[in-house]
Amino acid sequence: MxxxxxxxxxxxxxxxxxxxxxxxxxxxxxxxxxxxxxxxxxxxxxxxxxxxxxxxxxxxxxxxxxxxxxxxxxxxxxxxxxxxxxxxxxxxxxxxxxxxxxxxxxxxxxxxxxxxxxxxxxxxxxxxxxxxxxxxxxxxxxxxxxxxxxxxxxxxxxxxxxxxxxxxxxxxxxxxxxxxxxxPPLFPRDQVTDRDERFMATELVREQVTLMLGDELPYASTVEIEAFEQEGRLRRIAAIIWVERVGQRRIVIGEGGERIKRIGAASRREMERLFGGRVYLKLWVKVREGWSDDVRMLQSLGYTPPE
Structure with a gap:
């Protein structure tokens, strides 16, 4: 009209x-x-x-x-x-x-x-x-x-x-x-995305893994948030980086834990920039053979088929 x-x-x-x-x-x-x-x-x-x-x-x-x-x-x-x-x-x-x-x-x-x-x-x-x-x-x-x-x-x-x-x-x-x-507007006028902070934290860790290890570990990793707690402007986040083989776990961790520290520090900086507050981030690296071809695990990680 x-x-x-x-x-x-x-x-x-x-x-x-x-x-x-x-x-x-x-x-x-x-x-x-x-x-x-x-x-x-x-x-x-x-x-x-x-x-x-x-x-x-x-x-x-x-x-x-x-x-x-x-x-x-x-x-x-x-x-x-x-x-x-x-x-x-x-x-x-x-x-x-x-x-x-x-x-x-x-x-x-x-x-x-x-x-x-x-x-x-x-x-x-x-x-x-x-x-x-x-x-x-x-x-x-x-x-x-x-x-x-x-x-x-x-x-x-x-x-x-x-x-x-x-x-x-x-x-x-x-x-x-x-x-x-x-x-009429399809979403509230102050909304920017349909994804929450927990999802964005997952993606920001995965981004750093890809940036730092893309040539050595191109598609064999994914990330799962195990805990996400907020206290005022502080967010406490624990995440697992999943890989498919023991050798890949060693690559992610690096000598003396150097690489996993770099991944964590860069991820934390990106989260603090996006969330507008301090972030305490803890990362683990675990092995799950064939995770990328395991439908149940993919669904548990949020890879659900489109409706």
Missing amino acids: TDLHGSPPPDTLPAGFVALVGRPNVGKSTLLNALLGQKVSIATRKPQTTRHRILGIHQRDDAQIVYVDTPGLHEGGRTAMNRYMNEAAGSALSEVDVVVFVTEAGRWTEADERVLRRLRGSNAPVIAVINKADRVRDKNRLLPEIARMAERAEFPAVVPVSAEKRDNLEALETAIIDHLPSS
Whole structure:
């Protein structure tokens, strides 16, 4: 319903769900954090860092954009963890108002082509984003790349951005807002994500494990919060880093416990920055063979199939 001038009633605004989709390691989580202006999704240079669907809610004066950060759509993985990540990414496509297809400037791969084929069945409009545009030194090279992208499908918009530099994000959100339905706000106007601090603590520890040990321990670890207590502005957190083999446990701990101390210190700093208070963090490293292919353990760790 509109007034005589065609404006929506004051209690409605463009509001809807927007899936960030692409192959692993194109910068979806970095883009989400840049759009929100704060960290809600961990980001590293290792593919498949994101394992869960995470909502990031951008509370604009003129719109409420609910971004859905998804694991990268990929092939080749055969474990229950790989199946879970693909299901989490794929299910988002049927539940959103807009899809943002994220690619990487100067690099089009067969994995991008597979994602695009999957998106051709989407009922939602698909906006193409060419991320990492800042790495193209000759900006004249971007114009033919944008043209090639426009030829691949009937995208309503093709937007070059730099998530890392936060360049051209307003143009992207303008294109998104043009395709959002008008409705009352979907979430309280002060909410930024659907995830709680316990989940974020888990992810921040896993982020540091990946950053420090990504080459030695690429996908063989996960994190479980064993205790999370808050006393005023102090949070006492105990977490387990699970690995699949005894040798991996030695890698995480490091000589004389040096590595686990570094992981703990960096995780604690990130938590204190995000939570706005002091954190006392205790970490253990334990072995569980085949955890990534153990459906029951994955469910106990929060890797539950999309509803």
